[in-house]
Amino acid sequence: LIRTLRKSLLASALASLTFPAFAGEMAALQDFRDVDLPSIAISGRGPFALIDEFLSHVDTDADAEDVDVEVEAAETDDGFVVDIRLRGYKDDSLLGEDFRLVLDKTDGRYFIARAGVQYVCARGANAGKAQPDYCP
Amino acid sequence: LPARLVYLSLIIVFEGHFDMARFSIVPNLNFFSRSEWVANTNLPRLGGRVPRQARTHVFIHHTVTPDSDSTPNIWETEDEIFQRMRRLQVIRPDLGLDVAYNFVAFIMADGALNICEGRGEDRSGAHTKGHNTRAIAVSFAGNFEDLSVEGAELKDKMKLLSFFLGWLKFDPSHPDYGQFREMRNLGSLAPAGRKVFAHSDVKATACPGSKLLRHLDEVDYLDPNTA
Numbered sequence: 001l002i003r004t005l006r007k008s009l010l011a012s013a014l015a016s017l018t019f020p021a022f023a024g025e026m027a028a029l030q031d032f033r034d035v036d037l038p039s040i041a042i043s044g045r046g047p048f049a050l051i052d053e054f055l056s057h058v059d060t061d062a063d064a065e066d067v068d069v070e071v072e073a074a075e076t077d078d079g080f081v082v083d084i085r086l087r088g089y090k091d092d093s094l095l096g097e098d099f100r101l102v103l104d105k106t107d108g109r110y111f112i113a114r115a116g117v118q119y120v121c122a123r124g125a126n127a128g129k130a131q132p133d134y135c136p
Numbered sequence: 137l138p139a140r141l142v143y144l145s146l147i148i149v150f151e152g153h154f155d156m157a158r159f160s161i162v163p164n165l166n167f168f169s170r171s172e173w174v175a176n177t178n179l180p181r182l183g184g185r186v187p188r189q190a191r192t193h194v195f196i197h198h199t200v201t202p203d204s205d206s207t208p209n210i211w212e213t214e215d216e217i218f219q220r221m222r223r224l225q226v227i228r229p230d231l232g233l234d235v236a237y238n239f240v241a242f243i244m245a246d247g248a249l250n251i252c253e254g255r256g257e258d259r260s261g262a263h264t265k266g267h268n269t270r271a272i273a274v275s276f277a278g279n280f281e282d283l284s285v286e287g288a289e290l291k292d293k294m295k296l297l298s299f300f301l302g303w304l305k306f307d308p309s310h311p312d313y314g315q316f317r318e319m320r321n322l323g324s325l326a327p328a329g330r331k332v333f334a335h336s337d338v339k340a341t342a343c344p345g346s347k348l349l350r351h352l353d354e355v356d357y358l359d360p361n362t363a
Contacts, residue, residue: 061266091265093341135341
């Protein structure tokens with residue numbers, strides 16, 4: 001799966017990467033559900049390596065299935081805020097997930113300071129809308 | 137040297153389903169093929185071919201398509217469930233125009249568990265992201281999170297489900313259905329404390345609903361021949 005993701009990730013990342021200044025890092029993860037990060041902090045030389053590492057941490061599915069990946073990064077004073085939108089899930093409950101990573105830079109390396117997720121449900125009252133509650 | 141003739145006898149296993157098939161695996165556990173529930177034949181069975189030995193685990197879902205009467209998770213007639221199956225063929229076009237699950241289970245008012253063939257034993261599904269090939273999905277028709285399960289006698293239904301999964305694992309054949317290979321590796325992958333996965337074990341979902349979830353530790357792979 002990660003190999004598949006990597007391919008599409010790079011393609012779509014190149015296509016959609018933008019660097020607007022992100023207003024208000026503190027508010028970046030409002031309405032997102034916290035994602036547990038490994039006890040050893042993920043760190044990398046560049047944001048892209050970090051995004052790849054992050055996806056392999058949160059996505060441990062048994063079967064390799066194609067997923068549409070869109071990445072958008074906004075520069076902040078300390079690093080980046082990265083939005084990763086996964087869509088096209090072959091799943092009866094979820095259409096996709098939105099991850100938001102707050103990347104900080106220390107000593108020339110980026111690390112994920114915080115991460116959050118929103119779910120896009122396929123059914124129920126919130127269908128089609130990214131939100132932090134579990135899907136029905 | 138005299139020529140030696142080697143006769144090879146080929147055992148040909150018939151692997152096509154009989155068109156119409158409804159039968160009981162054990163008493164109160166009934167199976168209905170696609171033809172039996174009159175699948176819309178303009179919408180072909182979807183999914184890639186999956187070898188039976190590649191099936192390692194089972195996912196339990198709910199459809200979130202409840203009945204509109206006072207017993208939303210209990211179904212009264214065959215016509216009603218067949219209509220639901222045809223609805224499931226078209227309910228999620230983004231997943232393809234077919235039932236997303238391998239099988240759909242209906243809890244019947246007469247105490248039976250009716251299993252309707254979705255994509256069936258040999259095709260991948262579109263039910264659980266990342267597990268659509270190696271897993272078999274059985275989805276219970278209804279909503280087992282928000283709606284009442286009064287009268288559903290879920291403990292009994294888990295036993296019947298166990299015979300169905302055992303039928304798949306040990307000998308998924310029947311004179312009215314055909315002769316098929318078993319899924320011998322089914323159940324080799326399982327979560328801690330259970331023999332089958334809930335959708336919520338791997339994804340951010342309430343599926344298959346808390347009322348069903350609390351019974352999933354009763355599910356096993358039971359050989360119908362021991363019933």
